[in-house]
Amino acid sequence: MIGFRLKASLCVVWVGCVLAAGCRRPHPTLTVGSKDGAEQLILGEILAQHLSRSLPSVQIARKFGLGNVSLVHSSLLTGEINIYPEYSGTALFNVLNMQPDRGDDALLDQVREGYRTTFHCEWFGPLGFRYNxxxxxxxxxxxxxxxxxxxxxxxxxxxxxxxxxxxxxxxxxxxxxxxxxxxxxxxxxxxxxxxxxxxxxxxxxxxxxxxxxxxxxxxxxxxxxxMPDDQMVYPIYEAGYVVKLETLEAYPGLANSIKALYGKITLDRMRAMVRRVELERADVASVAAGFLKEVGLN
CATH class of the missing domain: 3.40.190.120 (Osmoprotection protein (prox); domain 2)
Structure with a gap:
């Protein structure tokens, strides 16, 4: 009788453990994407590593090298990815379909407003360098x-x-x-x-x-x-990140985490990182980790 009660108690404990495990909430996942190219891979990896540290309760996934701007933007809208690096000038012409007469700083406001009203997204930047x-x-x-x-x-x-x-x-x-x-x-x-x-x-x-x-x-x-573009034919291509507004609502600390990168990825730093990846064949993850350590975000 005692043996039966013991077995019954063990079964109850086992069932309770299984139910608890089944009801345990999984870590939310945030997917960082990127287009092709060394700069995009580096920017994606920098953000992924940075978010892993600043949002420890969130699992960070990576989907890099997804193709051109149209493909990656579509991946953002469908939810395949949640955030990716994008340049303001690229967004103006290829995402928002704007045709500015000349390039100047005021266009950044148009980029932000265009993303919000047309795609319910937010463009965060500038990060510190221009991809002109x-x-x-x-x-x-x-x-x-x-x-x-x-x-x-x-x-x-x-x-x-x-x-x-x-x-x-x-x-x-x-x-x-x-x-x-x-x-x-x-x-x-x-x-x-x-x-x-x-x-x-x-x-x-x-x-x-x-x-x-x-x-x-x-x-x-x-x-x-x-040879300078003296007629300012091309707009300013500030580097930044694009994320859907609903993603920002789901991850309250995300916006501040991205803003912590503002101004830190200078042209000299980016060019040095690209040199390491393209010419010295360094691993993108190690290059990104070195940058985050240099700017005090590791």
Whole structure:
């Protein structure tokens, strides 16, 4: 009889444990996403590690390298991801479908308002660096043609051999906008070429107008001259993060956690991190961890 009662008590305890385990609330999960490219991976990993520390009760998942802006923005709206890095200029043209006449700081307010009213999202930024386009000409060609900015480049009677990324060639805020404002004479069709091959081609005069981005770690390594966008054709591409408003409501500490990164990811720091990832083949996670330690957020 005693044995039966003991067994019955053990069964009750076992059933209670099972029910308790089944009713235990799982940790909420917040998924950080990113587009392709070293800068995006680094920004995504920095945020993921930072949130893991600042929101310890939240499980942080990662979905990086999801593709172009359209794909990642769609992933945000469908809930596949909850937050991802986005540049203000990219958002203006490719998400909000705005066509500003020129670039200035006031456009950041348009980006924020556009996200809120159209997609019920919030754009957080700026983080500290700008992902702007950089236009480079070999020094001896710039001196020979007497060009110092894009207006003078467009006024040159001699044709240009342009090299750029496929993204720049195809996006509405890329080649289309450049050639609409600056009537460039081409000596050959635009060539799709980036990173080290672009700089090698410019050193051999195979490319006479190379288009890259401010975070390219190779800038300054060749005898090249930057051609400023003197007509301010392109808006400011401030780095930031986009998150849905409902996600902010679900995670009360999220907004302050993101704001802790404001101003800390400077251009020098980002360019150094990209150098480590692209040129030195360093692990993105270790690069992000080193940054967070440097700025006191580890």
């Amino acid at each position: 386009r950089v236009f480079l000409v070999p020094r001896h060609i710039a001196e020979k043609r007497k060009v110092q900015n894009l207006t003078q480049v467009s006024d040159s009677a001699e044709g240009w051999a342009i090299g750029s990324s496929r993204e720049f060639r195809d996006r509405p805020d890329g080649m289309v906008r450049l050639t609409r404002k600056y009537e460039l004479q081409l000596s050959v069709p635009v060539q799709i070429i980036t990173d080290e091959p672009l700089f090698t081609a410019m050193s051999k005069d195979q490319i006479t107008l190379g288009i890259t981005r401010t975070t390219d770690p190779r800038i300054g390594t060749g005898d090249l001259v930057e």
